Amino acid sequence: MLAQSRDLLTNGFDLGLAQVPAREGIKIPPRLKVQWLSMVLIALFAGPGAPLTFAVSPETGAASAISASTEVQQAPAAMPEPKEHGLPQKAVEIAHLFGFPITNSMVVTWIVSLCLIIFAQVATRSMKLVPDGAQNFLEWLVESLYEFLKGFLGEHLVNRTFWFFATIFIFVLSANWVGLIPGVGTVGWGHQTSQGFKIDQPLFRGANADVNLTLAMALVFFACWIVWALWELGPLGFLKELFAPKGESTGPLKVLMAVVFLVVGCLEIVSILFRPVSLSFRLYGNIYAGENMLETMAKLVPSFGWLIPIPFYFLELMVGLVQALVFMLLTAVFTLLICQHEAETPAAAHD
Numbered sequence: 001m002l003a004q005s006r007d008l009l010t011n012g013f014d015l016g017l018a019q020v021p022a023r024e025g026i027k028i029p030p031r032l033k034v035q036w037l038s039m040v041l042i043a044l045f046a047g048p049g050a051p052l053t054f055a056v057s058p059e060t061g062a063a064s065a066i067s068a069s070t071e072v073q074q075a076p077a078a079m080p081e082p083k084e085h086g087l088p089q090k091a092v093e094i095a096h097l098f099g100f101p102i103t104n105s106m107v108v109t110w111i112v113s114l115c116l117i118i119f120a121q122v123a124t125r126s127m128k129l130v131p132d133g134a135q136n137f138l139e140w141l142v143e144s145l146y147e148f149l150k151g152f153l154g155e156h157l158v159n160r161t162f163w164f165f166a167t168i169f170i171f172v173l174s175a176n177w178v179g180l181i182p183g184v185g186t187v188g189w190g191h192q193t194s195q196g197f198k199i200d201q202p203l204f205r206g207a208n209a210d211v212n213l214t215l216a217m218a219l220v221f222f223a224c225w226i227v228w229a230l231w232e233l234g235p236l237g238f239l240k241e242l243f244a245p246k247g248e249s250t251g252p253l254k255v256l257m258a259v260v261f262l263v264v265g266c267l268e269i270v271s272i273l274f275r276p277v278s279l280s281f282r283l284y285g286n287i288y289a290g291e292n293m294l295e296t297m298a299k300l301v302p303s304f305g306w307l308i309p310i311p312f313y314f315l316e317l318m319v320g321l322v323q324a325l326v327f328m329l330l331t332a333v334f335t336l337l338i339c340q341h342e343a344e345t346p347a348a349a350h351d
Contacts, residue, residue: 029184037302087185087292092201094188099221100242104202105210106212112175112207141164153336160231161335168217169328174206176287176320179206180313185291208287208323218276225338241270241338281329286323290316307345 091103125136131139145166150158178184188202214231229238243265245257293318299311 046284081236087205087209087288087295091205091212094201104188104211105207105213108178108204109175109207109213112171112178115178116170116174128216129258141170145169149332151334156234157339158338161228161332164221165328165332168221168331169324171325172217172283173200173324175207175213176324177317178289179209179287180294180316180320185295195204205289206291208283209291211284212282212283213222215276217327218279221334225331225335228335229338240339275334278328282325283327286319290319 091105093101094104094107095102119134120138123138128135146158146162148166149162152163184204184206185202186199187204188199190197190199190201192198229241233241243262245254245261247257249257294309294312297312298305300308
């Protein structure tokens with residue numbers, strides 16, 4: 001195959017070079033033909049590893065240039081990087097206070113906290129034996145949460161931990177519902193586009209649509225969980241609860257159970273360390289997805305952007321309530337799992 005290619009190249013170049021003298025009246029010595037053939041063979045072997053450059057006539061060069069320009073025009077332009085649509089995953093910095101960044105989700109967090117503090121102060125300013133108004137609502141809410149948690153935590157444990165669970169439920173629920181108020185995410189700085197005014201830096205953002213807040217709440221619970229566990233069980237009891245074998249066993253079975261529960265305790269440690277991550281991302285993911293859905297529905301039909309999201313607002317009100325309950329229940333169950341023996345003791349003594 002290589003010999004046939006070499007003969008074809010030799011004959012082809014001999015033919016091409018033989019025609020040149022007849023046209024121009026110039027004789028080309030045989031040695032020059034051999035040099036041309038050597039250069040072509042070198043180019044063939046070097047071609048796969050290096051780019052080749054060919055000299056062309058003016059007519060051929062013009063045709064090649066036209067062909068290249070046509071190919072460039074026909075080739076698709078480089079696709080621009082897709083821009084982020086909907087609610088940005090990261091909270092937007094809207095100001096700096098003494099070098100500390102202030103984000104739009106922090107503003108909503110402060111507003112929710114301030115409103116809850118003011119409401120509690122107003123409801124408890126003048127306590128009455130027969131409550132009414134704000135006092136009646138606050139007492140109903142606190143008593144309902146207390147009885148609900150007491151049903152599975154027990155009186156002893158709920159008296160110690162109720163302050164955290166009630167606070168976290170009321171705050172998460174309020175933050176979820178405040179994030180649905182018209183204006184959150186739609187008021188801020190932006191620019192005019194062909195589709196209307198686009199908000200680039202919203203002044204407000206749902207508090208729980210920022211993973212920093214949900215992770216902070218989960219870490220606070222994790223610290224409280226450790227304190228409650230050590231308070232109820234003590235350091236030695238805490239380690240026994242994690243690694244000590246459960247039940248009665250003797251002989252070789254006792255040794256085997258000790259090894260098994262040691263391995264299970266190590267897995268439990270890994271599970272405990274991942275709890276803040278799962279708690280934070282569960283709440284953040286649901287709230288972030290809900291706000292993105294509302295924004296998408298509002299932009300689906302620009303003429304009816306105020307009407308289409310209305311049914312979804314009722315859905316998000318339910319989601320906000322469910323997510324607040326889930327966050328509170330998971331934290332309560334995690335606490336019960338480590339302190340359940342102490343929680344059951346008062347009930348047994350009462351019986």
